[in-house]
Amino acid sequence: MVLNQFLLLAAALFCIGVYGVLARRNGVMVLMSVELILNAVNINLVAFAAFTNSIAGEVFALFVIAIAAAEVGVGLAIVLLIYRNRKSIDLTEVDLLKG
Amino acid sequence: MMFAQVPPTTDPPVPTEFSTPDVDAWLILPLLVLIGGAVLLLMVASLVKSLQDGRFAAYATTAIAASAAICVIPLWARLNADGASSTFNGAVGFDGFSLFITVMICISVALTALVAAQYLIDEGFGGVEFYVLMLLSAAGGVVMASANDLIVLFLGLEVLSIAVYVLVASQLRRFASTEAGLKYFLLGAFSSAFLLYGIALVYGATGSTNMSTIKDFLAGNLLTNNALLLAGFALMLVGLGFKVAAVPFHAWTPDVYEGAPSPVVGFMASVVKAAGFAALIRVFVVTFSTYASDWQPAIYALAVLSLLGGSIAAVVQTNVKRMLAYSSISHAGFILVGVQAATDDGVRAALFYVAAYSVMIVGTFGVVTVFGGEGDHAHSLDDYRGLGRRRPALAFALTILLLSQAGVPFTVGFFAKLEIITAAVGAGSQWLGVIAMLAAVIAAYLYLRIVVSLFMQDADEEAEPVRLRTPDTAVAAIAIAVAAVMFFGIVPGPLDDVARDAVPVLVTRG
Numbered sequence: 001m002v003l004n005q006f007l008l009l010a011a012a013l014f015c016i017g018v019y020g021v022l023a024r025r026n027g028v029m030v031l032m033s034v035e036l037i038l039n040a041v042n043i044n045l046v047a048f049a050a051f052t053n054s055i056a057g058e059v060f061a062l063f064v065i066a067i068a069a070a071e072v073g074v075g076l077a078i079v080l081l082i083y084r085n086r087k088s089i090d091l092t093e094v095d096l097l098k099g
Numbered sequence: 100m101m102f103a104q105v106p107p108t109t110d111p112p113v114p115t116e117f118s119t120p121d122v123d124a125w126l127i128l129p130l131l132v133l134i135g136g137a138v139l140l141l142m143v144a145s146l147v148k149s150l151q152d153g154r155f156a157a158y159a160t161t162a163i164a165a166s167a168a169i170c171v172i173p174l175w176a177r178l179n180a181d182g183a184s185s186t187f188n189g190a191v192g193f194d195g196f197s198l199f200i201t202v203m204i205c206i207s208v209a210l211t212a213l214v215a216a217q218y219l220i221d222e223g224f225g226g227v228e229f230y231v232l233m234l235l236s237a238a239g240g241v242v243m244a245s246a247n248d249l250i251v252l253f254l255g256l257e258v259l260s261i262a263v264y265v266l267v268a269s270q271l272r273r274f275a276s277t278e279a280g281l282k283y284f285l286l287g288a289f290s291s292a293f294l295l296y297g298i299a300l301v302y303g304a305t306g307s308t309n310m311s312t313i314k315d316f317l318a319g320n321l322l323t324n325n326a327l328l329l330a331g332f333a334l335m336l337v338g339l340g341f342k343v344a345a346v347p348f349h350a351w352t353p354d355v356y357e358g359a360p361s362p363v364v365g366f367m368a369s370v371v372k373a374a375g376f377a378a379l380i381r382v383f384v385v386t387f388s389t390y391a392s393d394w395q396p397a398i399y400a401l402a403v404l405s406l407l408g409g410s411i412a413a414v415v416q417t418n419v420k421r422m423l424a425y426s427s428i429s430h431a432g433f434i435l436v437g438v439q440a441a442t443d444d445g446v447r448a449a450l451f452y453v454a455a456y457s458v459m460i461v462g463t464f465g466v467v468t469v470f471g472g473e474g475d476h477a478h479s480l481d482d483y484r485g486l487g488r489r490r491p492a493l494a495f496a497l498t499i500l501l502l503s504q505a506g507v508p509f510t511v512g513f514f515a516k517l518e519i520i521t522a523a524v525g526a527g528s529q530w531l532g533v534i535a536m537l538a539a540v541i542a543a544y545l546y547l548r549i550v551v552s553l554f555m556q557d558a559d560e561e562a563e564p565v566r567l568r569t570p571d572t573a574v575a576a577i578a579i580a581v582a583a584v585m586f587f588g589i590v591p592g593p594l595d596d597v598a599r600d601a602v603p604v605l606v607t608r609g
Contacts, residue, residue, distance in 0.1 A: 007303075014296060021289050030285055037292035041299045048303040056308045057299075060250050064295065067257045071288055074261050078268050078284050081277045091285075 006047035013040035027079045027089040031072060038068045120188030127191060128174065129167040129201045130241050136163030137234035144227040153226055157216035157572065160230040161209045164237070168205035171198050185606045189309055190248040196603035197245035199450055200377045204244070207369040207457050208237045210576045214465040215362035217570030222360070222475060224270050232269075233366060236262035240374035244381075247605060249298045249308040252378055256294070256342070259374055260287050263367060267359040273475070279358025286341060286351045294338025300331030310386045311605035317389040332394050335382060336401075342375035345435060346404035349428045353416075356424035357478075361471055364420065365464030368427050369457035376434055376453055384441050385603045391441045398439040402531060405432030406538035413545045419467060420478045422545055423460075426504065429542050430456050436535050437519045440526035443602060448518035450598040455515040455587065459503050462580025465573050466497040472565035482565060483549065485558030490567060493574075494553045496581045501546040503584045506539050510588035514595070 268280020
């Protein structure tokens with residue numbers, strides 16, 4: 001019953017994140033939306049860990065936080081590279097490759 | 100207030116005496132060689148100025164990858180003597196499957212390093228860090244192939260992917276490369292997040308992240324409400340579908356393949372795809388075997404869409420790198436046909452296909468790297484006209500590799516396709532076999548188009564011919580790939596036997 005509340009919160013965050021990735025045109029906003037999805041996952045993992053009384057979910061959440069940091073590091077570097085070349089991070093203008 | 104309602108759950112786990120898990124370091128020796136070699140290479144090259152030119156790093160990478168592959172030989176003997184086992188408290192598995200994928204990844208890395216050696220020097224980017232990233236990415240692939248726990252699987256996937264994002268974007272001066280890097284990064288991060296959400300749901304439904312525990316749980320318990328579990332399956336399939344580039348999750352593939360530096364594309368098409376399929380087989384065919392009737396239709400649909408979508412879209416392209424991108428989607432469809440069968444034969448056929456395809460595609464992109472000329476840009480079909488006269492040996496090698504991709508007899512591609520279709524028919528999916536053959540026929544047209552423009556059309560007289568370099572290291576890598584394609588095309592037995600022994604198993608502890 002109460003687990004559902006956590007799952008619903010996580011699902012809502014997930015949906016906001018997916019919407020952000022698909023609808024936002026700013027590269028940094030897309031990155032932030034991906035972070036939202038990852039945090040939705042963390043809420044899920046910690047909630048499940050608390051309710052099944054196993055530690056694995058909490059450990060997994062720590063790994064996810066670390067990985068997310070690494071991913072954002074690389075992602076921001078690439079966005080910065082695009083910005084230096086183009087003076088813009090509008091994803092609709094990044095269209096040298098068709099498709 | 101909300102939290103006040105939380106019922107008192109059972110007592111939190113009492114911290115017992117802290118104990119570190121048993122670690123049998125021998126079982127992960129290839130992994131240690133790859134990572135240790137990468138770190139050592141980085142250190143040596145930053146301390147010794149004279150070794151900073153890319154050539155040394157390329158040879159060192161080839162040597163490291165080759166020694167990691169050689170480390171597998173005693174492990175294979177041990178496997179045959181003692182059987183499969185697991186280490187790190189059951190988190191890392193040790194079986195024929197992981198060893199097979201390890202060897203394949205190492206061979207692909209060694210060949211890619213040879214292809215890239217002179218290319219990177221001529222194009223003036225990369226350097227030692229390019230090779231270090233490649234080795235670390237390969238280590239991630241090995242982790243994925245031997246994962247026995249969903250946490251380990253995810254870590255392996257991220258180590259693999261993050262390094263490849265950087266490799267794709269590494270040609271800073273060419274805008275197409277950074278753009279491809281951005282696209283691959285955004286979609287890759289998005290798909291990893293999907294995979295992760297799926298893993299979280301499966302963990303919630305089964306109460307464990309250990310694959311063998313999950314398998315036992317699913318076999319022993321009938322869930323009254325399996326919505327959570329099925330949603331988890333679907334999200335994991337989406338995540339892995341992106342990695343292996345199956346339709347409808349393929350949109351990034353042509354752009355990234357066109358924009359990324361050519362040797363990196365060869366690396367992605369072999370290593371990333373192999374690791375993705377390893378994860379797919381381990382998670383779905385082995386761990387979720389009890390629920391095969393639930394996920395099989397989904398993979399069936401992905402296979403049909405990839406087979407037909409990939410080969411039909413490839414035919415209308417005019418850029419060779421984009422053609423090969425779509426053809427790689429079609430090849431992914433073939434491997435999915437083997438995965439869909441969910442039988443030992445299917446897994447064996449998928450492994451055989453993955454191995455054959457890796458060698459073919461690294462060789463193919465070796466030739467494409469050379470034919471791209473200065474600036475790595477001459478990749479349209481028109482640019483390839485008349486190359487049969489200018490570079491007959493390389494054009495001939497490319498022809499053999501393409502014919503093998505098309506599945507012509509006396510090449511390894513023929514047996515790969517044959518085994519996949521046999522496995523599909525054996526598992527009762529005759530129609531999938533028919534669709535696979537149809538897709539092979541459509542795709543054959545595309546390979547022949549490239550061959551025709553190589554040999555039967557003359558180059559445009561007025562256009563300035565592209566300056567080509569033929570570095571001997573790349574030629575060596577291409578020669579090895581062609582030799583392997585021909586050898587296993589005439590004597591497929593050895594590879595087939597190894598693929599048969601490389602069955603994936605899950606071992607709980609010890």
